[in-house]
Amino acid sequence: MKYSTARQITRVLGCGNSTVLHALRRNQSTTALNGVQRYSAYPLQDLTTLLSDHVAEFSYDDLSDKVIHRSKRMILDTIGVGLIGSQTDIADTLREFAMETHGVSKHAKALVWGTEHLKMSPPMAAYLNGCSTHTMDFDDTWHPATHPSGPVLPSILALADSLPESLQPTLQDVLVAFNIGIQVQGALLRCSANARNIPNRLHPPAIVGVMGSAAASARLLGLGTWKCRHAMAIAASFAGAPMANAGTMTKPLHSGKSARFGLEAALLAEKGIEGNSQILDIDSGFGAFYEDYDPERLINILDTADNVLLHDQDIAIKQYPCHLGMHWGIDAALSARDQIKNKMGNFSFNDIQGIKIIAPKSKYINRQIPKSEHEGRHSFQFTVCSALLDGTITPETFRQQYRERQSVINLLEKTAIETPEDNTPSFADMFVKVIVQLKDGALVESSCSTPYGHWRYPLTDTDVQKKFLKNTKILKSKTRCDIINLVSSMDKNTSANELSQILYK
CATH class of the missing domain: 1.10.4100.10 (2-methylcitrate dehydratase PrpD)
Structure with missing residues (x-):
């Protein structure tokens, strides 16, 4: 992408080389000359030129x-x-x-x-x-x-x-x-x-x-x-x-x-x-x-x-309808929930003694008890506890009546978060581990390094389409098909x- 002066001028003015030369030689285009004069003040290889x-x-x-x-x-x-x-x-x-x-x-x-x-x-x-x-x-x-x-x-x-x-x-x-x-x-x-x-x-x-x-x-x-x-x-x-x-x-x-x-x-x-x-x-x-x-x-x-x-x-x-960082914790929590169900048969939040989340350090996504749906979408603690409790995360998860359930509050009060320095706060490198301690003393752990939907593990085309259809229920069926x-x-x-x-x- 290294351009000669003639080619740069041509692209700036939107005209061919012969037009530029004709304007320069015969002084018949003030616009062309002004463009060349202004443009010649800039280096041939600067970022603004390349990107524009x-x-x-x-x-x-x-x-x-x-x-x-x-x-x-x-x-x-x-x-x-x-x-x-x-x-x-x-x-x-x-x-x-x-x-x-x-x-x-x-x-x-x-x-x-x-x-x-x-x-x-x-x-x-x-x-x-x-x-x-x-x-x-x-x-x-x-x-x-x-x-x-x-x-x-x-x-x-x-x-x-x-x-x-x-x-x-x-x-x-x-x-x-x-x-x-x-x-x-x-x-x-x-x-x-x-x-x-x-x-x-x-x-x-x-x-x-x-x-x-x-x-x-x-x-x-x-x-x-x-x-x-x-x-x-x-x-x-x-x-x-x-x-x-x-x-x-x-x-x-x-x-x-x-x-x-x-x-x-x-x-x-x-x-x-x-x-x-x-x-x-x-x-x-x-x-x-x-x-x-x-x-x-x-x-x-x-x-x-x-x-x-x-x-x-x-x-x-x-x-899930929340900050991308939450997806690591949600997938880890859902995996831990499956392990608990396989171990105990039936699952109740009352069986949980405590929850530990190991996540990257970021002050705006560490919210112990969120006060609004928007804080909830940016809370490792809330999304992990909701996933453990409900087995899913949906738009309804963040509504007030779901956020303020006593069962959710009880789990949040039992939840601690650790942010080790070696857990890089980058969507390319981070991981989240969820450790659930049960009242019988057992520990259940699950770690996620790549959640479903991440570019390393993308949603299938079918799942992208399913997400679209769920999100567009306000439209007529024919309109949804037409958009697709x-x-x-x-x-x-x-x-x-x-x-x-x-x-x-």
């Missing part, structure tokens, strides 16, 4: 069969978790807020998922739908750690809704835009070694998510390199969210705001708004978000990679709004 060129030139030909398959699974899953998430109290409140502050116009075209045909402006629809994907923490997780799909898919489907029929993208165009949005997030995360671990300062979907949304939206709009560069520069000014809001009602807003402001960044860039043209290369640019940010890491990756990052690094599609078929094909001859306009109940 990558966004502008990304095409279906860049997608391997493996990437196409994986990204279709991600799209189907994101629609499913967005639809079930749209029925939560948070989603209701956010829609009420949006209608009070932005109103509903008869000219609005972007569908708000899971509603009865409510339509709003593309940025507001992207915001509401992006929030819905994360209200239950049921959306996918990647490595280095982020939730990549929630900030991207809602933004490009809302954008597709708003484009006139003559410019209406196809589902294949959506697939390409989605993948460059995922690619940009993964690329930027690889500029930081610390990003490998479970985050403790900033929430990645609010950092790299807005950049991925901007890239995907810019690609769907067909912006050239110069405007892609500025879409990402603008998006960087919308990035940021502290991890302190994990386990609260605010955390889902991070995906929503990234979907919204990434889309807005691309639309502003399309209209000529510009930002810092080296936003990805300087410490005071995107480097402000990571203490060990090093753009050289990404330059090396883009120079040597044969495939996009999703080809080599698969995604985790969740089996449309996503399975993502056809170049099918208009994007054939998918985006049927996500209502």
